[in-house]
Amino acid sequence: MPVRHGRVGQTARVSAVVWIAAVSLAAWLWLLLCQGFFWRTDVRLPPRTAPRRWPSVCVVVPARDEAAVLPASLPTLLAQDYPGRAEIFLVDDGSGDGTADVARALARRQGGLPLTVASPGEPPAGWTGKLWAVRQGIALARAREPEYLLLTDADIAHAPGSLRELVAAAHTGGFDVVSQMARLRVSSRWERLVVPAFVYFFAQLYPFRRIGRRGSRTAAAAGGCVLLRGDAAERARIPDAIRHAVIDDVALARAVKGGGGHIWLGLAVHVDSVRPYPRLHDLWRMVSRSAYAQLRHRPLLLAGTVLGLVLVYLVPPLALLCGLAVGSAPAAVCGGLAWLVMTGTYMPMLRYYRQPAWLAPLLPLTAFLYLLMTVDSAVQHYRGRGAAWKGRTYARPDAVADES
Missing domain, CATH: 3.90.550.10 (Spore Coat Polysaccharide Biosynthesis Protein SpsA; Chain A)
Structure with a gap:
C-alpha cells in the first residue's frame, strides 16, 4: 500500500506540472496572437509629408x-x-x-x-x-x-x-x-x-x-x-x-x-x-525605482505580477526539465513549446538591438532578475526609500495632497 500511495502521489505531482505547463503554453499562444503583436519591432515613424509651413x-x-x-x-x-x-x-x-x-x-x-x-x-x-x-x-x-x-x-x-x-x-x-x-x-x-x-x-x-x-x-x-x-x-x-x-x-x-x-x-x-x-546595480536601480509605482503600490498587484512572471517566464524551462527528468512527455512538450514561443517573440527585439540570437533562450533568466527587481522595489517602498532617484525620494501619489 505505501508503494501504491507513493505512485499515486508522484502521478498527481506530474499531472500538476503538466497542467501548469499547459496553462503557460496557452498564455504564450495568447500573447503571440492576441496582445497587439507586441513582439514585432516594425512600428516606426508613420508615413509623413513635409508641411507647407513648418510650425514653431x-x-x-x-x-x-x-x-x-x-x-x-x-x-x-x-x-x-x-x-x-x-x-x-x-x-x-x-x-x-x-x-x-x-x-x-x-x-x-x-x-x-x-x-x-x-x-x-x-x-x-x-x-x-x-x-x-x-x-x-x-x-x-x-x-x-x-x-x-x-x-x-x-x-x-x-x-x-x-x-x-x-x-x-x-x-x-x-x-x-x-x-x-x-x-x-x-x-x-x-x-x-x-x-x-x-x-x-x-x-x-x-x-x-x-x-x-x-x-x-x-x-x-x-x-x-x-x-x-x-x-x-x-x-x-x-x-x-x-x-x-x-x-x-x-x-x-x-x-x-x-x-x-x-x-x-x-x-x-x-x-x-x-x-x-x-553594472547590474545601475540597471537594478533604473528598474526598481519605479516598478512598484507601475503597480500603483498595491500588494495584490505585486503578488499577481510575481505569479504571472513565474507562470509565463519561469514555468516553461522548469516544466521542460522536470518533464525530461521524470519521463513526462506532455510536461516536456508543453514546457518546450512555451519556451520556443517565448524565444521566438524575443528574437525581433534582439535584432533591433543588434544582439546575438543566443541571448533569446536566456529570457527566463532575465525575467527572474526583473521579478527580483520588482519585489525589491516594493521592499524599498515600505522602507521609505521607494521611487528614489538622484537624491530624492517621492511619496506615493495618494499620499500627496491635491493642490489643484
Whole structure:
C-alpha cells in the first residue's frame, strides 16, 4: 500500500506540472496572437509629408546632474536641421555637478539653435523634480507661443533630422503626441542581458499598435522623446495634472488620450540614449525605482505580477526539465513549446538591438532578475526609500495632497 500511495502521489505531482505547463503554453499562444503583436519591432515613424509651413517648436530638456552626458547629447539638439523656428530650453533641476555651466559652454562653442538655461530651484511639495523642471521649461516656452513642444531627456541624442521627422509625422497623421522609444545603450554584458528585455516587457504591457489606434484605451509614451502639440498640452493640463507621477511618460499619454487626443508611440531609428548602465546595480536601480509605482503600490498587484512572471517566464524551462527528468512527455512538450514561443517573440527585439540570437533562450533568466527587481522595489517602498532617484525620494501619489 505505501508503494501504491507513493505512485499515486508522484502521478498527481506530474499531472500538476503538466497542467501548469499547459496553462503557460496557452498564455504564450495568447500573447503571440492576441496582445497587439507586441513582439514585432516594425512600428516606426508613420508615413509623413513635409508641411507647407513648418510650425514653431520649443525643446524642453529637464536636467539634474547631467554634466557627464551633455557633451554627447546636447550638441545633437543644437545641430537640428529644422526648417521652421526652433529653440531649446534646458532646465537645471538643482544639479550639483555644473550641469548648467556645461550646457552654456557647449552652446557657445557649437552655436546652432538658441539655448536658454534656467534654474528654478527645488520643487514644491507634490511635484517630482523632473516634472517641476518640465513645468518651468514649458512656462518659458509658452512665451514664444510654440505650436509644438519636444520634451526630451538630457541623455538623449538626436540625429540631425530627428525634429523634422517628428513634426512631419505629427502633422501628417494628425497626432497630438508622437513619441519614440529611444534606442538604449547596449555595450556591457549586463546591458545586453537586461536592456532589450526592458523594451520587450514595456511593449508587452503597452502594445505600440494599440496605442496609435483611435478608440483604444492603451496609452503610453517614452519620456526620452515626446513631441506634444501645444494646445493638447494645455487641454490636458500638462504637466500640472501629472505633477506627482513617477512614471511621467505613461501618465502624460493617458492624460492626453483621456482628453480625446490622438497619440502614437514606436521604436526609434535616429534617437539614442547615451546613458551608460555598465553594472547590474545601475540597471537594478533604473528598474526598481519605479516598478512598484507601475503597480500603483498595491500588494495584490505585486503578488499577481510575481505569479504571472513565474507562470509565463519561469514555468516553461522548469516544466521542460522536470518533464525530461521524470519521463513526462506532455510536461516536456508543453514546457518546450512555451519556451520556443517565448524565444521566438524575443528574437525581433534582439535584432533591433543588434544582439546575438543566443541571448533569446536566456529570457527566463532575465525575467527572474526583473521579478527580483520588482519585489525589491516594493521592499524599498515600505522602507521609505521607494521611487528614489538622484537624491530624492517621492511619496506615493495618494499620499500627496491635491493642490489643484
